[in-house]
Amino acid sequence: MKDALIQKLGDKSAVIGIVGLGYVGLPLMLRYHAMGYSVVGFDIDDNKVDALLDGKSYIEHISSDDIQKAMDDKWDATTFFKNIKNVDVIILCVPTPLNKYREPDLSYVLNTMETLLPHMRKGQAVSLESTTYPGTTEEELLPRLEERNFKIGEDTFLIYSPEREDPGNQNFTTNTIPKVVGGHTANCLEVGKAVYAGVIDTIVPVSSTKVAEMTKLLENIHRAVNIGLVNEMKIVADRMGIDIFEVIDAAATKPFGFTPYYPGPGLGGHCIPIDPFYLTWKAREYGLHTRFIELAGELNAKMPDYVIEKLSYALNQVEKPIRNSRILILGIAYKKNVDDERESPCIEILDKLVHMGATVEYSDPHIPKFKKKRNYDYNFESVDLTPDVISSYDAVVLATDHDLFDYDMIESNAKIIVDTRGKFRNFLPNIIKA
Secondary structure (H helix, E strand, O other): OHHHHHHHHHHOOOEEEEEOOOOOHHHHHHHHHHOOOEEEEEOOOHHHHHHHHOOOOOOOOOOHHHHHHHOOOOEEEEOOHHHHHHOOEEEEOOOOOEOOOOOEOOHHHHHHHHHHHHHOOOOOEEEEOOOOOOOHHHHHHHHHHHHOOOOEOOOEEEEEOOOOOOOOOOOOOOOOOOEEEEEOOHHHHHHHHHHHHOOOOOEEEEOOHHHHHHHHHHHHHHHHHHHHHHHHHHHHHHHOOOOHHHHHHHHOOOOOOOOOOOOOOOOOOOOOOOHHHHHHHHHHOOOOOOHHHHHHHHHHHOHHHHHHHHHHHHHHHOOOOOOOOEEEEEOOOOOOOOOOOOOOHHHHHHHHHHHOOOEEEEEOOOOOEOOOOOOOOOOOEOOOOOHHHHHOOOEEEEOOOOOOOOHHHHHHHOOOEEEOOOOOOOOOOOEEEO
16 A cells, blocks of 8 residues: 555645645645645634635735635645545644643644544555654554554554744745654655655655654754743843844854844744643653753743833833833734734733733734634734824834834834834834843
């Protein structure tokens, strides 16, 4: 069965099933289709499926034109998971969040597998792309497949290949980002390489699914730890009256041994604030305490409070408390130029200020309406910026430095600017670096 599946992948007669049509799954679906494969997208969200069938995109950096161009007899989207029997490859791109105890929540992965298993058949490959702790593929997916009498490496092929999407990054596309691939057996790895070789420019095979799982965690822990370091450096530099952004720019001129990381109001996105805790949780099973990772997590988690402290100081200088002050948050996406606000520290700042009695609004050209979340339930809509609007607030907090903001206009009209991103380099009385 291995050779037959590899042959189908090679001649592009294989049908690819993408489960989870978010920021990872939808670009992958488009890429497979663009390279000539028949592709079916699966999602529990009727709105996403309906949008795709209508030729509409729900992700800002993917245009509706791209969706409309893909609409033919090789492109489909559905909420009917029983149709999984019709695909040759199943790629899982579902969320792996943390629960309220900051422990891994694999419910999306496991519930999805339980839904798919009754409809799976021999000859298929299953590839998990969701970020998770080392051992998930072997400990959770493998036994569920074996209980259904699938022989892994013989008639069914189990793969782990971590997603590496970076929404808003103009320098890389789905196909130009090298793809790490691990298989449960040597046959699984062969199939895994074939699954992605037709759509990704560079395949990076590794010896096991555990290695592939750990690779993804190392990538994101590397960022989390270094961002934690630079956030701490920002606080120290601020106390010393030094502009940390000027320091970073100067240090970045060194052509070796230094990689610039930039501070901000905290960590956001679906990976970096979450993934390190998958490893800290798993490490406890081995009697280990990941002090470095947890310290970085503590530092990054404190940054929204640091921003509010700086805002409070700025308002106190003009004899205003936070309570009853009018405050505008500029940007609630977790990073610039995207419409993704998952785990955004900007929203945490907004929420804390509301609970402190401030009148808070936000402006974000990429997120016109606040999307309700598990912990936040607001009916905000993005405020359009004009000189009069800016000047009507007691303070504005630059939380996300979108390129679409008119920074000269903001600087000229804001009473107080609390800058968490180092965008305003002028040392003016109304600008507070945070």
